Amino acid sequence: MIVILFGAPGVGKGTQAVILAEKLGIAHLSTGDAFRAAIKNQTPVGLLAKGYVDAGDLVPDDVVARIVEEAMNGEEFTNGCILDGFPRTRPQADALQQLLSAKGLAVDKVVNLEVDDETIISRLLQRGRADDQEDIIRNRLAVYNAETAPLLDYYNDAGLLVSINGIGDVNEVSSRIVAALT
Ligand code: ADP
Numbered sequence: 001m002i003v004i005l006f007g008a009p010g011v012g013k014g015t016q017a018v019i020l021a022e023k024l025g026i027a028h029l030s031t032g033d034a035f036r037a038a039i040k041n042q043t044p045v046g047l048l049a050k051g052y053v054d055a056g057d058l059v060p061d062d063v064v065a066r067i068v069e070e071a072m073n074g075e076e077f078t079n080g081c082i083l084d085g086f087p088r089t090r091p092q093a094d095a096l097q098q099l100l101s102a103k104g105l106a107v108d109k110v111v112n113l114e115v116d117d118e119t120i121i122s123r124l125l126q127r128g129r130a131d132d133q134e135d136i137i138r139n140r141l142a143v144y145n146a147e148t149a150p151l152l153d154y155y156n157d158a159g160l161l162v163s164i165n166g167i168g169d170v171n172e173v174s175s176r177i178v179a180a181l182t
Helices: 013-024 031-040 044-055 061-072 090-102 117-127 134-148 151-157 170-181
Strands: 002-006 027-030 081-084 109-114 161-165
Touching: 002 013, 002 151, 013 027, 013 081, 013 170, 027 031, 027 061, 031 044, 031 061, 031 081, 044 061, 044 134, 061 090, 090 151, 109 170, 117 134, 151 161, 161 170
Parallel strands: 002 081, 002 109, 027 081, 109 161
Antiparallel strands: none
């Protein structure tokens, strides 16, 4: 099963992806985590990505494709995966489709987690990651609205989209997602 967890920064994709991967017994790929690890280890991809991640801008699609392709060739991905933070642009969605169809697979569901902007900002300010400063958060939200949110129409037209209220207890939100997938 291939599930995309979709939503603005701070809606709880990362938290829910970990729980969901465990519940469904499938792998979890967070492109944000992959970039942070690559930056920490100063790999070639990490060096390319760092300036974008620090500023809250999108890493260029070709660099994203490199990290995703590598991860999805891993053995743990044969049973499917939860995609968290990918795709974030239309070219990324097209690249994903090609990558999956080469393996005879397709996206099964796109789960859109919905949380209002003010709740997002207060959650992220509490988390305090390096890119969780208010001006950078606002840039990430603007980038999401401009470049990523349009994918909602694309996946809705494909009949794959389900929207879930992301406000409430972590376990409650998780149950809502599982219910939507079964
Ligand atoms: P959040 O969901 O809070 O924005 P992520 O960990 O998903 O956090 O992403 C952190 C940063 O990593 C993004 O702001 C962006 O710079 C980069 N990034 C992650 N995934 C992608 C992607 N699919 N395309 C481009 N950039 C990405």
